Amino acid sequence: MLPERFSAKNFDVAHIRSSCATCSLRELCLPVGLNEEEVETLGEVIVNKKKIQRGGYLHRTGTKFQALYAVKSGFLKTCVLEEDGRQQVTGFHMAGELLGLDAISTDMHTCDAVALEDSEVCEIPFSKLEDISRTIPSLMHHFHKIMSREIVRDHGLMLLLGSMKAEERLASFLLNMSRRFAIRGYSETDFNLRMTREEIGSYLGLKLETVSRAFSKLQEDAIIAVNNKHVKILNLERLKLKMGNSSCAT
Amino acid sequence: MLPERFSAKNFDVAHIRSSCATCSLRELCLPVGLNEEEVETLGEVIVNKKKIQRGGYLHRTGTKFQALYAVKSGFLKTCVLEEDGRQQVTGFHMAGELLGLDAISTDMHTCDAVALEDSEVCEIPFSKLEDISRTIPSLMHHFHKIMSREIVRDHGLMLLLGSMKAEERLASFLLNMSRRFAIRGYSETDFNLRMTREEIGSYLGLKLETVSRAFSKLQEDAIIAVNNKHVKILNLERLKLKMGNSSCAT
DNA sequence: CCTTAATATTGATTTTAATCAAAACCGGAT
DNA sequence: ATCCGGTTTTGATTAAAATCAATATTAAGG
Numbered sequence: 001m002l003p004e005r006f007s008a009k010n011f012d013v014a015h016i017r018s019s020c021a022t023c024s025l026r027e028l029c030l031p032v033g034l035n036e037e038e039v040e041t042l043g044e045v046i047v048n049k050k051k052i053q054r055g056g057y058l059h060r061t062g063t064k065f066q067a068l069y070a071v072k073s074g075f076l077k078t079c080v081l082e083e084d085g086r087q088q089v090t091g092f093h094m095a096g097e098l099l100g101l102d103a104i105s106t107d108m109h110t111c112d113a114v115a116l117e118d119s120e121v122c123e124i125p126f127s128k129l130e131d132i133s134r135t136i137p138s139l140m141h142h143f144h145k146i147m148s149r150e151i152v153r154d155h156g157l158m159l160l161l162g163s164m165k166a167e168e169r170l171a172s173f174l175l176n177m178s179r180r181f182a183i184r185g186y187s188e189t190d191f192n193l194r195m196t197r198e199e200i201g202s203y204l205g206l207k208l209e210t211v212s213r214a215f216s217k218l219q220e221d222a223i224i225a226v227n228n229k230h231v232k233i234l235n236l237e238r239l240k241l242k243m244g245n246s247s248c249a250t
Numbered sequence: 251m252l253p254e255r256f257s258a259k260n261f262d263v264a265h266i267r268s269s270c271a272t273c274s275l276r277e278l279c280l281p282v283g284l285n286e287e288e289v290e291t292l293g294e295v296i297v298n299k300k301k302i303q304r305g306g307y308l309h310r311t312g313t314k315f316q317a318l319y320a321v322k323s324g325f326l327k328t329c330v331l332e333e334d335g336r337q338q339v340t341g342f343h344m345a346g347e348l349l350g351l352d353a354i355s356t357d358m359h360t361c362d363a364v365a366l367e368d369s370e371v372c373e374i375p376f377s378k379l380e381d382i383s384r385t386i387p388s389l390m391h392h393f394h395k396i397m398s399r400e401i402v403r404d405h406g407l408m409l410l411l412g413s414m415k416a417e418e419r420l421a422s423f424l425l426n427m428s429r430r431f432a433i434r435g436y437s438e439t440d441f442n443l444r445m446t447r448e449e450i451g452s453y454l455g456l457k458l459e460t461v462s463r464a465f466s467k468l469q470e471d472a473i474i475a476v477n478n479k480h481v482k483i484l485n486l487e488r489l490k491l492k493m494g495n496s497s498c499a500t
Numbered sequence: 501c502c503t504t505a506a507t508a509t510t511g512a513t514t515t516t517a518a519t520c521a522a523a524a525c526c527g528g529a530t
Numbered sequence: 531a532t533c534c535g536g537t538t539t540t541g542a543t544t545a546a547a548a549t550c551a552a553t554a555t556t557a558a559g560g
Contacts, residue, residue, distance in 0.1 A: 082410075140391075160332075162412075162455040166517070197538065205412040210517055212539055228526070228538070416547070447508065460547055462509055478508070478556070 038132075047122040052076075058099065058113035058121060065103030067123045071095050074119020075194040078102070078111040079202070087112075089202040092177075092195060096184045104143050116194045161205070169204040170214040171242035174224065178233060189233040218242070297372040302326075308349065308363035308371060315353030317373045321345050324369020325444040328352070328361040329452070337362075339452040342427075342445060346434045354393050366444040411455070419454040420464040421492035424474065428483060439483040468492070 049072070052058055058069060058076060076093045090111050093099050099121070103109045133139045161169060182188035193200070197215075198208040206214075218224045223239050225232040233239055299322070302308055308319060308326060326343045340361050343349050349371070353359045383389045411419060432438035443450075447465075448458040456464075468474045473489050475482040483489055 163338075196536090207518055208538080209519080209540085212537095213517090216539075446506090457548060458508080459510085459549080463547090466509075 052115040059109045065107045067125045068100040069121040072120040075116045167214045302365040309359045315357045317375045319349040319371040322370040325366045417464045443479045
């Protein structure tokens with residue numbers, strides 16, 4: 001039987017192409033064997049606070065892996081630059097989420113991380129991680145394991161994305177955003193997106209006009225209410241159905 | 251600047267959705283610190299030989315990770331079953347390549363491995379891997395690292411695939427097959443594919459008719475000569491151009 | 501060898517999304 | 531408030547691939 005991991009219902013499109021977008025520092029460290037106290041230490045003592053202005057870079061592709069980052073406030077995107085200069089968005093990252101694990105296997109960042117609005121992050125320097133590794137030898141190993149798991153998950157998801165239509169992709173995206181806002185304590189059905197239609201399109205493999213049309217279509221069907229960047233989900237169930245349909249069709 | 255890893259020229263589409271398809275046992279073990287002799291030991295002594303008939307399963311989704319497999323002869327595909335029962339091909343695996351690393355992060359196989367023709371594999375039981383891990387503690391860690399690297403690579407590739415047209419996808423696929431045949435000592439320009447058009451389509455995110463048409467088109471353009479499963483590449487350079495065009499277009 | 505089922509090709513049509521183009525809208529700066 | 535650049539929406543057209551359908555080819559088994 002199909003394992004849970006590969007059921008479309010259990011996937012969020014936003015995981016696609018993102019690296020550990022939804023993995024909090026706590027989620028990351030507790031399974032390693034760090035206790036609450038140690039996680040606190042990581043979060044409160046070791047960490048350097050950093051501010052990044054809208055449009056500023058947290059890290060650049062190809063630069064050395066020097067730290068993990070926990071987003072404290074704001075909103076960031078990760079993206080890769082293709083050879084022709086176009087950029088492809090690989091993920092969105094909101095407060096409470098972790099960034100930087102993309103570099104864990106190569107020691108080099110594989111994407112740019114750009115602030116979509118003024119943001120604050122906590123930097124956990126690699127040197128500190130190494131210190132912890134000495135006390136908790138399995139830490140880096142565990143990071144690799146987490147990374148593989150996350151990325152295998154993404155991988156499976158992209159398979160599904162491949163067979164989805166524009167509207168279904170957008171539905172998946174919105175549901176993922178919804179879930180992540182909910183986790184962070186915001187409304188599940190009423191939120192502001194910080195990225196442009198173009199960025200959503202890049203992320204989902206669609207053109208901005210197609211994204212816009214998909215928004216309009218979902219609004220027409222009274223599943224959501226859109227006003228520019230503000231989205232209100234009117235019918236969560238039907239939105240989930242939208243997403244599920246694709247892999248059942250054909 | 252764009253790192254090598256994200257340049258389309260350095261990618262093979264066949265890496266997409268596959269797990270360590272092109273990573274040989276030797277390639278895998280040498281960087282861990284295993285010397286030639288130890289690799290031989292792995293390959294020659296520890297290993298159980300196994301035969302799988304055409305259509306037979308090497309491993310099933312959701313089953314426990316018990317061994318790595320090195321393909322000795324034959325041809326296999328890996329695939330996941332979607333909830334509606336359709337299967338999605340995630341990779342092809344030829345003699346000399348390694349299988350089973352998909353399970354490394356979860357201890358469960360995340361896909362089925364099916365023989366496309368009668369095949370022989372060498373099984374490296376997990377228990378033996380653990381034995382080696384005791385002598386070489388970094389082994390499993392290293393496997394994780396390899397796995398992350400491979401899969402991050404795939405990940406980047408799928409980004410590219412997303413913006414490719416049918417013909418370009420097929421070109422990438424053929425080039426990858428070509429390269430892998432070459433590595434294993436077969437002709438780079440003249441080979442038999444073992445999979446059906448439908449399987450290629452599933453792998454590339456296209457319908458079988460579209461794959462067939464793309465084959466015909468490449469033949470029309472005198473870039474390849476196709477006869478059913480047999481492919482002869484007439485103009486490698488132009489085939490490479492076909493592939494490169496996509497990410498430069500727009 | 502012939503039969504049959506699976507596979508592959510090709511054509512016609514429809515669906516989907518990209519592209520081109522114009523207008524409407526919004527947010528920040530003055 | 532007004533202007534302006536960037537963003538969003540919507541429409542018309544084109545291009546690509548899916549779908550439907552028919553035929554041709556191949557491989558496997560009797």
